[in-house]
Amino acid sequence: MLKFLWLFILSFVLLSSCKQKETPILLPDLKSSFSSQVQQKDSSLLIDSFYLVGIDTMTTKVSLFHQKFPYLHILGRLSKETDSIKNLVAHQAPLPSKYDLDQLKILEDEKKYVNYEIDSLNKLLVSSDSITPIGYRAIYKVTIRKMNTFSVSDTIAYSLSLKMELADWDRNIEKAIDSLAIGNHSLRGPFNIKKPMK
Numbered sequence: 001m002l003k004f005l006w007l008f009i010l011s012f013v014l015l016s017s018c019k020q021k022e023t024p025i026l027l028p029d030l031k032s033s034f035s036s037q038v039q040q041k042d043s044s045l046l047i048d049s050f051y052l053v054g055i056d057t058m059t060t061k062v063s064l065f066h067q068k069f070p071y072l073h074i075l076g077r078l079s080k081e082t083d084s085i086k087n088l089v090a091h092q093a094p095l096p097s098k099y100d101l102d103q104l105k106i107l108e109d110e111k112k113y114v115n116y117e118i119d120s121l122n123k124l125l126v127s128s129d130s131i132t133p134i135g136y137r138a139i140y141k142v143t144i145r146k147m148n149t150f151s152v153s154d155t156i157a158y159s160l161s162l163k164m165e166l167a168d169w170d171r172n173i174e175k176a177i178d179s180l181a182i183g184n185h186s187l188r189g190p191f192n193i194k195k196p197m198k
Contacts, residue, residue, distance in 0.1 A: 025055060025136065026164065027052070027055075027138055027160070027164065028160070028164050028165075028166075030050075030138060030140065030158050031047075031050045033158070033166065034047070034050055034140070034142065034156070034158075034177075035047055035050075037173075037177050038144060038177060038180070038181065041177060041178065041181035042146070042181050044146055044147065045144050045145070045146055045181060046144065046145050046146070046147070047142070047143070047144050048143040048144065048145055048151070049141065049142060049143040049153075050140055050141075050142050050143075051140060051141055052138060052139070052140055053139050053140060053141045053155065054138075054139040055136055055137070055138050055139070056136065056137040056139070056157075057133045057136060058133065058134055058135045058136060058137050058159070059128075059129055059130050059131060059132060059133060059134060060128040060129040060130075060132070060134055061125060061128040061129060061130040062130070063134060063135070063159075064121055064124050064125050064128055065125065066137075066159075066172065067121055068118060068121050068122075069172050070172060070175060071114050071117050071118050071121070072118065073175065074114050075111065075114045075115065075118065078107055078110055078111045078114065079111070081107055082104065082107045082108065082111065085100055085103055085104045085107065086104065088100060089101070089104065133162065134161070134162065135159060135160050135161045135162055135167055136159075136160045136162075136164075137157050137158070137159055137160070138157065138158045138160060139155055139156070139157045140155065140156055140157070140158070141153065141154075141155055142154060142155070142156055142180070144180055144181075146183065149183065150183035152180055152183050152184070154176065154179075154180060156173060156176040156177070156180075157172065157173065157176075158173060159173070
C-alpha cells in the first residue's frame, strides 16, 4: 500500500513540474491608439472610459470569419441602395432616367465584387486551421462624448498578432470608430448605452 502511495505522490510531482505555467498576455497601450483614431474623426470628441473586458485567442478560421463582417455590412448597404433605385426606376414614366440606370449598373457591379470576396473567404474557411493561434482579439468597453450633443458607450475589438502588434485582418475597428464618432452604436451587445446630452 505504501508503495502505491509513493508512486502516486511521485506521479503527481512529475505532472506538476511538467505542467507549464500560463504566461499573462501583455497588451500594448491601445488607449492611445484609440484616442488618436477618435481625434482624427472629430477633435471635439472626449473619451470618458476605455477598459478591457475580454481577450479572445484567434485562429486562422476565426480571423477569416471576422474578415467577412465588413463585406457583409457593405453588401447590406448596397442591397438597400439597389432596391431603392429599382423601386424608383419601376415608378418612373414613361422611361427611367439614364442616371438612375447607370447608378443601378454601378451598384450591381459593386455587389458582384463584394459577393466574390465573401465567396473567396467562405472557400478559405472550409480548410482553414481552427487550432493554431495566430493572434488575439482584445475587446474593450468604451464611452465617448461630444459636448452638449451625445454620450455613447459600446464595445470595440482590436486585432493583435502573436507579437502584440496591431493586425489588419479585422477591419471592423474602422467601422466601430466611424459609428461612435457620430454617436451611433457600432456593435449590438449588452454594453450599448446611448444618452443624449441635456
